[in-house]
Amino acid sequence: MIGIRHMKALAVLLFVSTILTAAPRSYEAGVAKVDITPKKSIWMSGYGNRNKSSTGVLHPIWTKALAIRDTRKNVLIVVSTDLIGLPRTITDAVSARVEKEYGIKRASLLFNSSHTHTGPYVRANLVTMFSFTPEAQTTVDDYGRDLTDHLYNAIGGALARMEAVDIAYGTGSAGFAVNRRVPGPTGFKIGVNPKGPTDHTVPVLRVSSKRSGKPLAIVAGYACHNTTLTGEFYEMSGDYAGYAQIEMENNNPGAIGMFLMLTGADQNPNPRSSLALAKQHGKTLADATQQVLDTKGLMKLLDGEITVAFELTKLNFDAHTRETFEKELKSTIPAAVRRAEFMLKAYEEGHPVRTLPYPVQAVSFGKSLTLLALGGEVVIDYAIRAQREFGKANLVVLGYSNDVPCYIPSLRVLREGGYEANDSMIYYGQPGPFADDVEETVFAAVRRVMKRVTKN
Numbered sequence: 460m461i462g463i464r465h466m467k468a469l470a471v472l473l474f475v476s477t478i479l480t481a482a483p484r485s486y487e488a489g490v491a492k493v494d495i496t497p498k499k500s501i502w503m504s505g506y507g508n509r510n511k512s513s514t515g516v517l518h519p520i521w522t523k524a525l526a527i528r529d530t531r532k533n534v535l536i537v538v539s540t541d542l543i544g545l546p547r548t549i550t551d552a553v554s555a556r557v558e559k560e561y562g563i564k565r566a567s568l569l570f571n572s573s574h575t576h577t578g579p580y581v582r583a584n585l586v587t588m589f590s591f592t593p594e595a596q597t598t599v600d601d602y603g604r605d606l607t608d609h610l611y612n613a614i615g616g617a618l619a620r621m622e623a624v625d626i627a628y629g630t631g632s633a634g635f636a637v638n639r640r641v642p643g644p645t646g647f648k649i650g651v652n653p654k655g656p657t658d659h660t661v662p663v664l665r666v667s668s669k670r671s672g673k674p675l676a677i678v679a680g681y682a683c684h685n686t687t688l689t690g691e692f693y694e695m696s697g698d699y700a701g702y703a704q705i706e707m708e709n710n711n712p713g714a715i716g717m718f719l720m721l722t723g724a725d726q727n728p729n730p731r732s733s734l735a736l737a738k739q740h741g742k743t744l745a746d747a748t749q750q751v752l753d754t755k756g757l758m759k760l761l762d763g764e765i766t767v768a769f770e771l772t773k774l775n776f777d778a779h780t781r782e783t784f785e786k787e788l789k790s791t792i793p794a795a796v797r798r799a800e801f802m803l804k805a806y807e808e809g810h811p812v813r814t815l816p817y818p819v820q821a822v823s824f825g826k827s828l829t830l831l832a833l834g835g836e837v838v839i840d841y842a843i844r845a846q847r848e849f850g851k852a853n854l855v856v857l858g859y860s861n862d863v864p865c866y867i868p869s870l871r872v873l874r875e876g877g878y879e880a881n882d883s884m885i886y887y888g889q890p891g892p893f894a895d896d897v898e899e900t901v902f903a904a905v906r907r908v909m910k911r912v913t914k915n
Contacts, residue, residue, distance in 0.1 A: 702741025763825010
């Protein structure tokens with residue numbers, strides 16, 4: 460009898476265990492946003508031909524934080540920003556404060572920038588693009604210090620608003636992104652290349668309150684530069700992504716709209732160069748997002764445990780010598796001269812710049828969704844390859860995440876040359892193009908973090 464009872468009890472335990480293992484996991488989430496619009500005129504980033512500071516504001520720019528926690532207390536915090544890019548000096552500082560205050564590790568924080576070219580200059584990003592007066596430099600430095608507080612406060616606000624939620628994922632499409640690398644007799648130039656690789660997918664997350672059933676956050680991503688507004692625009696905005704978020708919030712009262720930049724480094728909006736087009740592309744993206752939300756059966760509930768992985772790898776630059784930059788001191792391009800001075804100083808101090816620390820992060824919700832977040836301005840080839848290697852259905856590849864130190868070309872783009880491979884390095888204050896192993900080095904790190912989050 461004792462043996463039979465024991466066997467029955469064991470069978471019940473196994474049955475319950477099976478149910479618990481198979482049952483969808485539940486989540487808690489909170490969302491918050493903080494206005495990061497500069498309080499006074501400041502130099503804007505993204506276009507090296509600008510010659511004055513900002514003249515006004517088209518709409519406020521924001522940092523927004525979405526905190527998600529599963530039943531095992533695993534946490535993911537996604538922080539979006541209407542900015543050109545966040546350097547590691549800022550993301551590391553914010554992460555350290557969050558870990559000290561809340562005990563949340565660095566790997567659980569994912570920072571992403573929309574790369575708007577009508578946002579403020581962020582210190583330590585595009586370091587050689589401009590030479591500021593002392594007054595302008597003070598304004599930039601003050602904004603950077605305030606920005607760190609704003610990011611931290613947005614995260615704290617999201618954590619303070621946690622409640623039981625359902626999270627659903629689906630994808631749509633928007634067609635205004637076009638490959639901008641145009642081959643010609645003298646190399647690759649920036650233009651419109653409809654035959655070049657692109658990805659029009661719009662991944663969408665909906666975070667809904669279990670209590671009210673209403674959405675708390677709507678998150679949409681897209682792989683396209685926020686450069687509808689070109690260098691002659693001097694008013695603050697989030698470009699098409701800013702207008703998309705406004706439209707998303709209008710379409711879903713009470714929800715916070717968030718935008719995540721994907722691997723859009725070699726993609727531009729088409730057409731562009733007018734405010735009307737920025738609003739139009741924003742509406743196109745918002746409409747694509749809303750169609751996903753409104754189409755029955757298109758979104759699937761996430762049901763997996765949150766697993767995170769983060770590492771810094773090192774990317775190698777191509778070989779250079781002191782003479783390389785001594786010659787560049789004679790350049791007629793002011794930013795190139797500043798780059799040369801920066802590099803020669805590193806030589807004089809005994810540590811010429813040979814490698815770049817590079818963040819690679821992965822997040823999984825069980826088998827229902829995986830986010831791969833890559834630093835820098837990542838070209839579309841990386842998303843295409845990652846989706847080929849790991850499957851496209853439940854994988855979202857983000858660029859502009861955790862640090863934006865420069866462009867990250869694929870081997871194809873590196874060998875083709877052009878702005879993304881070479882000229883852009885001048886404005887980022889990097890020594891020159893990467894070595895030929897750049898793509899394989901990135902993917903070696905990608906495989907390591909992906910293995911850690913998909914092992915179950």
